[in-house]
Amino acid sequence: MTPIQILLILATVVVLLVYFNRLRSRLLDRVLFFVLAVLAVVMVARPDWANDVAHFLGVGRGADLVVYLGITGLAFLWLGLYTRQREMDVRLTELARRLAILQAEKPKKKTRKTKSDR
Amino acid sequence: MPSPFRKSDIFIVVPSYNEAAVIRSTLHPLVDTGYSVVVVDDGSKDQTWKYLKDLHVHRLRHPFNLGQGAALQSAVSYALAEGARYIVHFDADGQHSLEDIPGLLTPVITGRVDVALGSRFLRREDWQAVPFSRRLLLKGAVAVNWLLTGLWLTDAHNGARAMTRKAAQKIILRENGFAHATEILQQIRALGLRYVECPTRIRYTEYSLHKGQRFWHAFDVFVDLLIRRVFR
Numbered sequence: 001m002t003p004i005q006i007l008l009i010l011a012t013v014v015v016l017l018v019y020f021n022r023l024r025s026r027l028l029d030r031v032l033f034f035v036l037a038v039l040a041v042v043m044v045a046r047p048d049w050a051n052d053v054a055h056f057l058g059v060g061r062g063a064d065l066v067v068y069l070g071i072t073g074l075a076f077l078w079l080g081l082y083t084r085q086r087e088m089d090v091r092l093t094e095l096a097r098r099l100a101i102l103q104a105e106k107p108k109k110k111t112r113k114t115k116s117d118r
Numbered sequence: 119m120p121s122p123f124r125k126s127d128i129f130i131v132v133p134s135y136n137e138a139a140v141i142r143s144t145l146h147p148l149v150d151t152g153y154s155v156v157v158v159d160d161g162s163k164d165q166t167w168k169y170l171k172d173l174h175v176h177r178l179r180h181p182f183n184l185g186q187g188a189a190l191q192s193a194v195s196y197a198l199a200e201g202a203r204y205i206v207h208f209d210a211d212g213q214h215s216l217e218d219i220p221g222l223l224t225p226v227i228t229g230r231v232d233v234a235l236g237s238r239f240l241r242r243e244d245w246q247a248v249p250f251s252r253r254l255l256l257k258g259a260v261a262v263n264w265l266l267t268g269l270w271l272t273d274a275h276n277g278a279r280a281m282t283r284k285a286a287q288k289i290i291l292r293e294n295g296f297a298h299a300t301e302i303l304q305q306i307r308a309l310g311l312r313y314v315e316c317p318t319r320i321r322y323t324e325y326s327l328h329k330g331q332r333f334w335h336a337f338d339v340f341v342d343l344l345i346r347r348v349f350r
Contacts, residue, residue: 093184093294097192100158100178104196107174 001045008044012037125152128223129202132157133189134210138165140325142173144212149174151216153206156197160189176200187298191291198286205286209277213326218318222280225314232285232311233302235271236278236318244319249327255336266343267303271315275299278318285311297342 016037020030043050043066050062059065130153134141141157148155155175159167161183170177178192190207197205204226208214214236222234238256239245245253259274275296281289288309293301306313 089294090292093188096180096182096184097188097195100180100192101196101199103179105177107176108172 005044009041012040123203126154127203129154129156129197130206130208131193131197132208132210133160133186133193134166135160136162136164137210138169140212141166141169141210144210145173145175147216156193158189158193160184185294186296187291188294190298194286203283205281207277207279211326213320214278215319222278222316226280226282231314233281233306233313234316235313236276237273237315238276238318238320239272240317244317247322263300263303266300267307269303269307295342297339300343
């Protein structure tokens with residue numbers, strides 16, 4: 001095993017542990033994350049397997065395949081995060097609006113009942 | 119004809135962001151007319167809020183800056199809760215004229231339309247006052263608005279509008295930024311509201327030209343509108 005393989009596998013395991021430890025996600029997220037991590041470790045430990053899969057799919061090298069899939073995955077991740085971001089913006093706006101309306105300061109004089117109103 | 123109403127049933131809503139320099143001179147004449155005035159300080163970083171303190175207006179403050187569309191919606195929601203019968207949109211930077219408000223309100227109050235939209239291109243003296251580069255930009259925006267909403271108007275991004283309570287209840291702004299100007303048109307179209315354009319004078323001062331929407335804003339707005347087509 002080469003140093004880079006050890007480094008990458010360690011990093012993957014650390015990320016997985018931190019994710020399981022710190023973020024309380026739904027079961028589905030955890031399973032998905034676990035499968036992805038195992039896949040990553042296998043790809044690192046056995047680059048020739050990744051190469052075989054790459055060749056089967058018409059890609060030259062396993063590393064290239066990982067990059068392509070990674071970029072596609074990141075695009076989806078970005079889309080998901082962006083949608084969430086917009087939802088958060090809507091909620092934040094609603095919250096700020098309610099606060100502003102609750103704390104509104106009315107005019108000091110009572111205009112609504114003066115006679116010169118017309 | 120509508121039932122009798124008081125002048126204070128007409129609510130002028132003024133979204134403002136960093137307008138300390140002019141906010142008082144914008145608001146004074148409005149207050150003097152007897153209209154109800156609602157000002158939303160959209161999380162200004164200058165002294166805007168302080169300058170509002172002793173004015174005879176309803177004051178709201180966003181805890182942080184959200185954008186003109188959001189400020190407008192907060193002001194309208196508040197005005198409706200306060201029993202507003204008619205709503206008038208009015209910019210804080212002093213570019214609009216008090217004298218144009220009755221012209222905007224008349225078709226709304228008589229029940230001829232639900233919404234009156236201000237336009238600086240209806241009276242010769244109004245559009246002659248518009249700097250040439252602005253005319254081009256605005257006419258470009260008119261075309262974009264037509265593409266996105268199907269409404270062909272003479273003006274775009276004119277902050278002066280008047281509408282009935284009902285129309286104000288139906289039009290709900292979700293665009294926090296400057297794209298709300300187009301969003302209002304989209305909703306007028308979608309809701310089948312009756313509208314008319316009314317002449318308004320825009321005072322171009324060094325201040326308003328500096329503070330107003332710049333050329334790159336147009337691009338931002340366009341991106342906002344496109345994104346809105348994709349998401350939700």
